[in-house]
Amino acid sequence: MDEIFQHIVNAMVLGSTYALLGIGLTIIFGIMRVVNFAHGELYTLGAYVAYGMVALLKLDFFSSILVAAAVGMLVGALIEFVFLRRKDLKNIDEVMLIMIGIMIVMQNLELLAWGGVAKIIPTPFSQDPISFGSISIAPTRLFVFGVAAVLLFIFYLGIERTRFGLAIRATFQDQDAARIVGVNVKRIYTLTFALGSAMAAVAGALLAPMFVATPMMGDLASLKAFAIVILGGLGNLGGAALGGFLLAFIEEFGASYISSAYRDAFGFLVIIIVMLFRPQGLFSVKERVG
């Protein structure tokens, strides 16, 4: 029984970062209809920025996460401005391929810059796990969960309670109508992409201390982000958050009780199954196929 609680705790921690990753991807898809293959690279970027700040510039871990968010935001805005603004976004395949091109370039620049050796990101937390009865959790993980949960909450407030959030929701529902009532859709696009990228970068900066940073870590992150987003329904923000936790639970329990070798395969199997029976996603009420 305790074992199950331990798995639940692990899954919650993992799920919180997955949710960040998924929301970033799904907001970009929901608003711009862009399938962002570079998402995993922004995640990697976040991890390396955090590493650079902590290990090389001796910045503290907390500020390094903020720097990672800022860099992710900047790079995201740049990608949108340079590559996507000039393209007709309705042309979904071409945009997808441009994003794959960006993915290849970013990944190999990361390889060039950092080499293939995995980097360990030092954190100020002690290695000794905190125990609650028979359940133990490493302080780093607890911190990761806390930050992710706070960010998810801020994001929710931002979307639901601010004017900017209102503009985003309006663009989400109907671009033309949003444009008519004076929403600067182009600016929303840039901001959306920057915001989504920042979330991926933060997820990278948060997850990397739990594992290690490698240039190839983005590949799996991208695919997992897709799995999360598909679970929740493409473009469904709440669904992506739930999907993140769901994927973490599937992986954690699948790895513990079925086969740990196939840990990463469960997500893909779930994608295929969800696609076959509920292509609109598990948590969508309404079809949102572009």
Add this chain to the structure above:
Amino acid sequence: MNWTLFFVFVVVLGLLPVVWPDPYVLSVMGSAGIMIIAAISLNLLLGYTGQLSLGHAAFFGIGAYTSALMSLGFSVDLGFGLTWQVDAKPVWIAFLTAIVVTGFFGWLVGKLAFKVRGAYFVVITISFAQVMRMISLNWTDLTEGPMGLISIPALTLWVPGEGVISLTSKAAIYWLVLAIGILAYLLVAMLVNSRQGRAMIALRENETLATSVGIPVTYFLALATIISAAIAGAAGGLYSHTVRIIDPDVFLFIYTVTMVIMVIAGGKGTLGGPVIGGLIFGLMPELLRGVVGPEVQWVIYGVTMIAILLFLPRGLVPAFYDFIAWLRKPGAEQPRKSKSSLVQGANS
């Protein structure tokens, strides 16, 4: 299709080992050729039915593994006291089995994945390739996992007077790839110029309209996927019997991306596109090797891909035809334009 150009091209390629018998050149051309066959198969799906499959490496890999396993023989414990044992089969039988098996997987994926379109279809095909990779990595009884399969036998040929020979020399492999490449090209050319091909193009242009005039969507999409998968499987089989060693990396996403770049760069929905794009992107890594490191090669690769998508989104072959037409009659209505704008219309 321009037959004269086709024959000139085939003769030039066929004579290459005679005029330039450099083993390195032939080996590079042979590997590029295998990727070109895969690109030709992808073009049928991407260019003619308009479905972007980003899991095409799965078919390539399934073909490679099936052909290798059939020619090596295997014995797998299925649990419940059952054993699945296959003795080593002659190489060509293994090769043909691989084509049939990949065709079956194509049918399966087509049947399942075509319930959805666009981004959803893309994600299903990616997931399919990933699951295949996980299986190849982890089902060690069958696939040897990350160790891969080694000592895969080469394909053989009966030559009058010589008896049965193994196709292991660089020139023999090159000709073998060329021959199968020509077969694949002609098969796709025949298909797209047939009634079936026109139905596929109609689906690409306007699915609702095509359905309304009675074209069975699922049937034609499944047909295209089966043939496309079978050709990709043949390319995979060729790979495993010429390189003679395979590992789970054949399922990597980057191979799918390579095939997609080849098709897009050359011009999707044109017969020559995958060949031209395949020659460029198949030879580029070799030309860059020695000049720059592998990371820089990939950066150049990615930048070229983005540049082509931004500036020549229809690909090189249509752009070339437009250019010829423009040379002949500057400013006038271009005869090819109507056809290529139709191709472009499919993407928008």
